[in-house]
Amino acid sequence: xxxxxxxxxxxxxxxxxxxxxxxxxxxxxxxxxxxxxxxxxxxxxxxxxxxxxxxxxxxxxxxxxxxxxxxxxxxxxxxxxxxxxxxxxxxxxxxxxxxxxxxxxxxxxxxxxxxxxxxxxxxxxxxxxxxxxxxxxxxxxxxxxxxxxxxxxxxxxxxxxxxxxxxxxxxxxxxxxxxxxxxxxxxxxxxxxxxxxxxxxxxxxxxxxxxxxxxxxxxxxxxxxxxxxxxxxxxxxxxxxxxxxxxxxxxxxxxxxxxxxxxxxxxxxxxxxxxxxxxxxxxxxxxxxxxxxxxxxxxxxxxxxxxxxxxxxxxxxxxxxxxxxxxxxxxxxxxxxxxxxxxxxxxxxxxxxxxxxxxxxxxxxxxxxxxxxxxxxxxxxxxxxxxxxxxxxxxxxxxxxxxxxxxxxxxxxxxxxxxxxxxxxxxxxxxxxxxxxxxxxxxxxxxxxxxxxxxxxxxxxxxxxxxxxxxxxxxxxxxxxxxxxxxxxxxxxxxxxxxxxxxxxxxxxxxxxxxxxxxxxxxxxxxxxxxxxxxxxxxxxxxxxxxxxxxxxx
Numbered sequence: 001x002x003x004x005x006x007x008x009x010x011x012x013x014x015x016x017x018x019x020x021x022x023x024x025x026x027x028x029x030x031x032x033x034x035x036x037x038x039x040x041x042x043x044x045x046x047x048x049x050x051x052x053x054x055x056x057x058x059x060x061x062x063x064x065x066x067x068x069x070x071x072x073x074x075x076x077x078x079x080x081x082x083x084x085x086x087x088x089x090x091x092x093x094x095x096x097x098x099x100x101x102x103x104x105x106x107x108x109x110x111x112x113x114x115x116x117x118x119x120x121x122x123x124x125x126x127x128x129x130x131x132x133x134x135x136x137x138x139x140x141x142x143x144x145x146x147x148x149x150x151x152x153x154x155x156x157x158x159x160x161x162x163x164x165x166x167x168x169x170x171x172x173x174x175x176x177x178x179x180x181x182x183x184x185x186x187x188x189x190x191x192x193x194x195x196x197x198x199x200x201x202x203x204x205x206x207x208x209x210x211x212x213x214x215x216x217x218x219x220x221x222x223x224x225x226x227x228x229x230x231x232x233x234x235x236x237x238x239x240x241x242x243x244x245x246x247x248x249x250x251x252x253x254x255x256x257x258x259x260x261x262x263x264x265x266x267x268x269x270x271x272x273x274x275x276x277x278x279x280x281x282x283x284x285x286x287x288x289x290x291x292x293x294x295x296x297x298x299x300x301x302x303x304x305x306x307x308x309x310x311x312x313x314x315x316x317x318x319x320x321x322x323x324x325x326x327x328x329x330x331x332x333x334x335x336x337x338x339x340x341x342x343x344x345x346x347x348x349x350x351x352x353x354x355x356x357x358x359x360x361x362x363x364x365x366x367x368x369x370x371x372x373x374x375x376x377x378x379x380x381x382x383x384x385x386x387x388x389x390x391x392x393x394x395x396x397x398x399x400x401x402x403x404x405x406x407x408x409x410x411x412x413x414x415x416x417x418x419x420x421x422x423x424x425x426x427x428x429x430x431x432x433x434x435x436x437x438x439x440x441x442x443x444x445x446x447x448x449x450x451x452x453x454x455x456x457x458x459x460x461x462x463x464x465x466x467x468x469x470x471x472x473x474x475x476x477x478x479x480x481x482x483x484x485x486x487x488x489x490x491x492x493x494x495x496x497x498x499x500x501x502x503x504x505x506x507x508x509x510x511x512x513x514x515x516x517x518x519x520x521x522x523x524x525x526x527x528x529x530x531x532x533x534x535x536x537x538x539x540x541x542x543x544x545x546x547x548x549x550x551x552x553x554x
Contacts, residue, residue, distance in 0.1 A: 013325040014047070014060075016317055017255060018068040025053075025062045027088060028069050033081040033240040034233075035073055037066070040088035051100035055092050058146065059101045060113045060324075067120040074131055074361050075304075076250040081243035082236045085154055086138035091164065096145025099175065103538050111523055112324050114180040115375065117146070118514055121153035121181055123368060128155050130364050131357075132243035138232040139219070144168045144207065149179055151219075152186040155239065158232055161210055161222040168207025176530045176537035176547065180522045182514035189510045193217045246357050251303035256317055265321060267314035269307070272322070274329065279488045281329045283318060285311060285397065287338025287389035292346045296356045299349075308346050308393065309362045316369040319376055330495070331379045331487050334397050336389040340417055340455070347392040347419040354425075366393060367426045373400045374428055374503055375515055377496040379487050381405065383480060384458075384467065386412040391455075392419030396426055398467070399434035402499060405480050408458035409473040415455035416466060423450055429511040430504045439465065440505045528554075 020028050024045045027038040039062075043052045047061040073080050087093045097117075102110055127133040135154035143151055143159070148167045151157045159165060169179045169187070178184065184202060187193045193201070197216050201208055213219045223231040258267045265272040269286045288307040293299045299306050304313070322329060353359040373380065382401035384390050386409070390398050395416055398404045407414050424433040439445040442465075449456075449464050462470040471479045487495070500519045504512050525531055531538045535548035 013260060013321065015260075016064055016067075016320045018065050019255075020069065020072065023065045023069070025058070026065050026069055028072075030077065030080065033079060033243075034084060034236045035077065035080045035082070036084045036086065037069055038086055038088040039094060041094075046098070046101065048101075050104050051098055053098055053101075055095035055142075056087055056089055056147065057095040057098040057101075059098050060116060063113075063117050063120055067116070067123065070120070070123055070127065071365075072253060074127055074133065075253055075358070078245050078250050078357050079247045081132065081240035081245050082134045082136060084136050084138050084232060084236050085150065086232070087140055090141065091162075092141040093139045093143040093165075094147025094150060095142070096147045096149070097180070099538070099541050103532075103541065107523075107526060108327055109324075110180075110526055111377075111518075114518055114522060115323075115515075116320070117149075117181045118518060119368075119372065119375070121149065122511060122514075124153045126364060126368065131361060132245045134239040134243065136232065136236050136239060138228075139165065139167065140228065141165050145171055145179060145183075146181055148207075149181040149183040149186070152183060152190065156235065157219040157221075158228075158235065159209070159213060159219040159222045160225055160228045162225050164209075166207035166209035167213055167218050168205065169202050170205040170207070173203055173205045174537065175541060176528075176549070177525050178517075178522050180518060182510075182518075185510060185513050185517065187218070189513065191217045248357075249300070251300060251358060253304050253313075256314060258314070258317065260321070265318055267318070269311040270314040270318055272318050274326075276328065278485065279328050280331045280333060280484055281322060281326065282333040282335060283315075284335045284337060285315065285389075285394060287336065287340065287394070288342045288346060289338070291342065292349055294345075294349045294352075296353055296358070299353070299356070299358060306362065308350060308366060312362075312366045312369045316365075316372060319369070319372050322378065323376060329378070330492050331381060331484055333484065334380055334382045334401055335385070336394050336397070337387055338389040340389045340391040340415070343389050343391045343394050344417065344419050347421045350393075351420050351425075363425060370396050370400055370426055370434075371429055373397065377492075377499070379495055379499065381480075381484060381487070382467075384414065384416060386414045388414065388416070391417040393421045393426070395419075395422060396434055399438060402502070403469070403483070404467040405476075405483065406458045406461055406467040406470045407473065407476050408462075408470040409476075411473075413457070415457050416461055417455040418450055418452065418466075420450075428504065429509065429515060430507050431509050431511075432506055437503075437505050 025041045029036045039056050041053045041056045043054055046053050046059050124135050137151035137154040137157040139159045142165055169183045171177045171179050187198050208218055210222055258265055272281050272283045274281050292307045293302045350359055350363055380401040382398035382404035384406040422435055435446045458470040461467045529536055530549045537547035540547045
């Protein structure tokens with residue numbers, strides 16, 4: 001049982017690649033249009049020693065498998081229209097995040113765990129909204145904390161009515177923390193539970209069951225044990241009938257086969273190199289070397305080697321590895337290289353065939369990867385040099401950066417270019433495009449830059465507001481170097497807070513609420529002595545000690 005803040009060690013390095021044949025905690029099965037994700041967490045198969053995953057409680061390893069399963073269903077099984085999420089254990093659906101894992105983890109590990117889990121839940125909701133893939137939570141037992149948060153990410157929830165099973169968010173009364181993966185937000189924003197009822201629900205550890213759970217909108221139906229499986233199967237088929245997903249073959253997502261060393265991550269079209277003394281990583285993304293496949297049949301045949309899918313899978317994997325394995329790396333310099341025209345051709349293929357199921361999935365994967373960049377607690381500087389391929393979908397990386405530097409050298413042509421992929425097809429968590437966020441104070445400028453015919457040279461890009469600075473060849477090296485070194489000298493905590501405040505201008509959405517509250521509240525609460533101090537509730541849980549609170553409101 002974990003008793004200190006250093007018991008749980010981080011696997012080094014942690015990989016985010018999984019395959020159903022290697023799953024330890026989930027069983028994925030298929031029956032025509034319905035897939036079933038059965039949760040069967042193995043107690044002794046946690047990512048690190050120091051805790052047991054009892055009662056289907058989970059750690060990051062469990063969620064990595066879940067994220068992989070959802071992505072594979074989207075790409076490999078287009079015939080699936082409904083996913084039933086249930087438990088393979090008797091009388092327990094899921095007890096939520098493992099308390100002893102949380103208690104024994106470093107603060108940064110807890111935060112990255114909660115962030116990835118949030119992104120996975122939101123990925124389920126994205127699949128429902130954009131891919132015609134509906135999720136049905138079949139709660140065949142007690143459903144608490146993060147287990148109920150998983151259910152909340154589904155479209156509908158059916159709870160077994162056995163006089164024992166209930167849904168609950170017991171974090172506040174038991175642990176002095178909050179449901180860290182959007183539970184409170186989804187209860188009132190998504191399920192539209194009345195605030196006063198949600199207040200009561202969030203402060204009773206035993207939760208709500210039976211008829212009251214339905215009346216309060218916490219679940220959609222309660223069904224007696226004798227009819228539970230039948231009701232779940234019936235509703236799964238009803239949801240499937242509402243979907244527009246095709247019945248054709250999918251594409252296999254094969255291993256990325258990255259070369260991961262202490263000095264670099266090397267993929268087919270992405271590389272990451274490290275300057276550890278300066279706490280800086282440089283990510284370079286390469287444009288396609290040949291024209292991409294341009295018909296649905298050819299794209300299907302290319303499968304996971306279709307460049308837009310391949311390159312953003314590699315970016316996604318690199319960002320996740322940087323988050324959890326490279327805590328000291330505070331600044332990521334974004335670069336691109338190759339033929340800008342090839343990127344624009346690839347964008348046009350995506351736009352031309354956006355109605356095809358596979359292309360639709362690729363576009364939404366690109367969107368989710370870019371959101372992962374937006375939500376990463378790292379400073380991003382885009383460096384645009386001659387030979388760069390910052391165009392269209394790859395220019396979104398520059399728009400996602402906190403700053404961009406573009407060399408203005410008349411002897412070395414340097415340009416960026418927009419495409420229709422920048423016009424809103426890849427929205428941020430706040431529901432608007434990165435161009436709209438950039439020009440929030442001058443909204444007419446969005447249409448102006450999108451209407452521009454051809455590339456922007458450095459001076460034009462600066463005048464249009466597409467880049468932050470455009471130093472000439474004399475000042476270039478020093479200005480970029482000083483910017484990167486200056487960033488590395490500042491407090492990472494202050495920078496994380498500043499970046500989170502600045503990146504999401506404009507409208508609030510359920511998604512921005514979830515991440516904003518995770519960043520501003522949950523992270524703060526995880527640092528407070530009422531939760532993690534020597535007599536804190538999270539520290540004392542499972543021991544003979546009783547939590548002692550400082551009752552002063554802060």
